[in-house]
Amino acid sequence: MSGRDGSDGAGGSGGSDDATGAGGVPDVALDEALAAVAGEQPLINSVTNDVTVNDVANVTLYWGGLPVMSDDEREVGDMVGIADGCLLNMGTVSESGEATMLTAGRAANDHGVPLVIDPVGVGATPTRDRVADRLVTDLDVDVLNGNYGEISALAGDDAEVRGVESVGEYAEIAAAAVECARKTGAVVVASGETDIVATEEAAFEVDTGHSMMGAVVGTGCMLGATLAVFGAALDDSLSAALSGTAAYGLAGELAAEGAFGDYRGPASYKTAFLDAVAGLADASTPDIADRIDRIEVR
Numbered sequence: 637m638s639g640r641d642g643s644d645g646a647g648g649s650g651g652s653d654d655a656t657g658a659g660g661v662p663d664v665a666l667d668e669a670l671a672a673v674a675g676e677q678p679l680i681n682s683v684t685n686d687v688t689v690n691d692v693a694n695v696t697l698y699w700g701g702l703p704v705m706s707d708d709e710r711e712v713g714d715m716v717g718i719a720d721g722c723l724l725n726m727g728t729v730s731e732s733g734e735a736t737m738l739t740a741g742r743a744a745n746d747h748g749v750p751l752v753i754d755p756v757g758v759g760a761t762p763t764r765d766r767v768a769d770r771l772v773t774d775l776d777v778d779v780l781n782g783n784y785g786e787i788s789a790l791a792g793d794d795a796e797v798r799g800v801e802s803v804g805e806y807a808e809i810a811a812a813a814v815e816c817a818r819k820t821g822a823v824v825v826a827s828g829e830t831d832i833v834a835t836e837e838a839a840f841e842v843d844t845g846h847s848m849m850g851a852v853v854g855t856g857c858m859l860g861a862t863l864a865v866f867g868a869a870l871d872d873s874l875s876a877a878l879s880g881t882a883a884y885g886l887a888g889e890l891a892a893e894g895a896f897g898d899y900r901g902p903a904s905y906k907t908a909f910l911d912a913v914a915g916l917a918d919a920s921t922p923d924i925a926d927r928i929d930r931i932e933v934r
């Protein structure tokens with residue numbers, strides 16, 4: 637069984653016990669990470685939005701996890717208590733949904749279940765700002781993922797989030813991600829053209845992915861599900877965030893290359909992308925070391 641209090645699973649937030657390789661980048665072996673995920677078959681309870689819930693369930697399954705979407709206040713604590721990972725995505729959060737997320741998150745913390753939060757739309761409205769603040773204040777978060785605008789907003793920087801979209805330029809996104817990690821204690825994944833993975837001490841650039849991913853609603857939500865699956869199967873949050881983010885981007889690239897079928901636009905690309913997630917473990921997985929760089933942040 638995975639979990640923060642066990643010998644397996646994503647450990648406490650922030651640090652990594654992994655060997656550090658060239659350029660101060662932790663050694664992350666993608667084939668080993670994918671095999672760990674498939675071997676663990678982690679049960680992931682996602683309390684997520686009404687828009688992309690089916691995509692979140694499928695991407696969890698296609699990596700090798702077991703999805704369940706319990707969001708009933710009466711049972712969510714019990715379900716999270718027997719799960720290996722928990723994802724909270726506030727995309728369509730309501731007043732009762734906020735309470736459910738807090739119950740789910742507290743159960744995850746109480747049972748040592750790794751917790752991922754996607755604060756969708758934080759920075760867009762005062763309500764979202766308040767809910768996101770409550771979640772990261774009251775809960776011990778292992779991994780937090782959001783687009784550049786959301787992570788900048790959480791860090792307290794100027795940000796433009798229109799609805800759930802990141803708008804504008806974010807030249808200081810690595811510094812914002814580190815600041816966000818310092819505020820929350822989580823490993824932070826800031827997604828965009830290049831993904832940033834940050835702890836309180838360091839930031840890394842994960843240069844995988846394809847622009848077609850930005851044309852599909854739900855790729856951020858599915859990244860959160862991916863991080864929950866990898867976080868449940870791997871020993872520490874930083875390795876999970878790096879390998880999960882890299883694997884997800886590689887699936888996006890393989891789909892764009894047509895390795896999982898031709899596509900004619902964003903809708904058929906999404907199908908190819910989901911097939912690439914399901915097929916990545918059997919594809920020849922490249923060494924990802926040269927796709928991850930450490931970035932100096934003040």
Ligand SMILES: Nc1ncnc2c1ncn2[C@@H]1O[C@H](COP(=O)(O)OP(=O)(O)O)[C@@H](O)[C@H]1O
Nearest residue numbers: 783827828829831845846847849850855856859
């Ligand atoms: N222009 C792009 N080039 C490469 N990857 C991208 C691009 N836009 C988005 N992605 C990828 O799509 C996923 C979702 O990112 P993003 O669009 O920032 O999230 P959200 O959907 O929450 O706004 C991430 O894995 C990110 O790397």
Ligand SMILES: Cc1ncsc1CCOP(=O)(O)O
Nearest residue numbers: 685687727853854855856857
């Ligand atoms: C459009 C929308 N509105 C509320 S949640 C949601 C989905 C957001 O998905 P993603 O953050 O993955 O683009």
Ligand SMILES: [Mg+2]
Nearest residue numbers: 756783856857
């Ligand atoms: Mg998003």
